[in-house]
């Protein structure tokens with residue numbers, strides 16, 4: 124509930140006065156509808172269905188006396204004109220209110236999407252290490268839509284409640300005894316409907332879980348589609364999907380059945396109650412025809428409102444889990460906020476002048492577990508040199524890079540750039556120096572030009588080609604049908620792994636970084652292209668600091684220093700040739716494994 128109140132306050136802030144104009148519009152529509160129905164009685168009287176003079180209903184009697192003052196020949200036409208005017212007014216107000224309602228809700232959708240997305244994009248890497256990407260997609264798609272539906276229901280509920288109160292007041296004025304009786308019946312119905320509401324909440328929780336599993340499943344399946352196809356796992360995955368779809372179907376049917384069940388409950392109760400009222404009024408209390416009409420009028424105006432309120436309440440309770448999921452995600456993002464988007468516009472950018480240093484840094488992914496990914500690491504990376512980090516898989520190489528570029532913060536020890544320790548405040552400014560090329564390079568579904576210009580929107584073609592040439596990518600881009608304008612498929616699927624790596628490398632260079640980090644960035648290249656990239660790196664040496672993680676040790680022969688990591692600790696540090704002569708060291712062992720692998 125607290126989440127609901129939070130978003131209601133936000134709706135108020137985002138919409139301002141329009142929110143209340145909208146609600147007034149809604150009430151106006153209901154009021155006109157009500158008056159139209161009350162007008163139908165004198166209208167029917169005028170057609171001769173019953174005698175107008177015989178009614179003894181407050182308000183309607185006054186309307187009747189007014190009607191009777193109109194010359195007889197003009198009564199019907201006057202009443203009909205009034206009725207038509209009311210219907211037209213209602214239609215016009217309704218149209219404007221619908222447009223306003225859509226505007227308010229969509230402005231709120233925009234606010235909700237933007238604030239969630241902004242929170243996500245500002246969150247630090249730690250947040251992404253523990254959050255499933257599919258859960259984020261689920262919240263940004265399904266759950267936000269459920270919130271919007273929920274908000275629409277709240278607006279409807281609020282106006283229905285206000286309108287019902289007005290009607291109750293009016294009905295009390297007409298006949299307080301009868302109204303109290305109807306209210307008592309309504310109260311009893313609401314009491315007995317509590318279990319419907321509880322059930323709506325349980326179904327809502329289930330909807331959240333199921334849709335989350337759905338998104339996670341399809342994301343996983345299609346990311347691993349090659350594995351599925353090559354290992355012929357189609358049947359297993361299809362069966363899983365089928366079972367989930369059946370559960371989703373049953374979940375939606377359950378809710379529809381609950382809603383219609385409530386409606387049925389109220390309809391049966393209303394039939395029984397009105398029957399009872401009429402019977403008791405006639406047979407026991409011997410009330411007049413006018414009063415009987417009054418019972419029907421009050422009952423028919425109030426009872427449907429009770430049904431609407433109960434149904435809207437169930438729908439709202441059903442969408443509450445979505446309010447909770449979105450709020451929890453937003454809170455997590457707020458707690459792990461790394462920077463404000465506007466900080467990125469800050470032109471302040473350093474260049475590494477002397478060195479990056481790690482002093483006694485230790486890091487654990489899970490502080491509740493004893494295993495350290497890095498322990499007491501001390502390294503020195505001189506500016507404008509080329510440093511290679513090597514070690515077996517899982518040794519801690521990528522973690523070390525993450526710490527070096529301030530993506531994660533060490534548990535103890537510190538990382539220094541030119542003697543200045545990285546802190547929460549200055550990390551962003553220091554990270555601006557870095558261009559990072561990951562193991563699994565990411566390209567957007569867009570043209571090569573757009574992908575390159577992402578880092579420098581003003582770069583002219585000449586510079587783009589220069590960067591491509593550096594990354595040994597110019598030849599293959601030239602051969603593509605549309606050159607720089609060639610559209611790259613989903614995550615660059617139409618390009619080979621090596622081609623993707625070269626494009627991402629070109630993009631990294633285009634940024635003119637002070638520090639270039641290559642995390643296994645040439646692993647997918649063939650010997651010829653790798654040699655080209657090596658030559659280019661060689662040309663770059665001395666102009667920027669280059670840090671390379673490499674499995675293929677042949678690629679780091681020209682490194683100024685090699686850092687060897689084993690089980691989270693630095694076990695060797697020195698020049699390539701020096702380390703290769705330390706025959707009992709890890710580096711020599713890694714070299715001999717690779718040579719054996721190459722020779723075999």
Ligand SMILES: Nc1ncnc2c1ncn2[C@@H]1O[C@H](COP(=O)(O)OP(=O)(O)OP(=O)(O)O)[C@@H](O)[C@H]1O
Nearest residue numbers: 252488489496514515516517518519520521522523
């Ligand atoms: N997100 C994570 N959550 C928990 N543990 C992690 C996470 N990422 C890495 N680790 C663990 O931290 C240790 C170091 O991992 P890291 O990825 O830094 O090794 P690496 O040397 O880069 O390996 P590779 O060469 O295979 O990429 C490993 O034991 C790994 O299981």
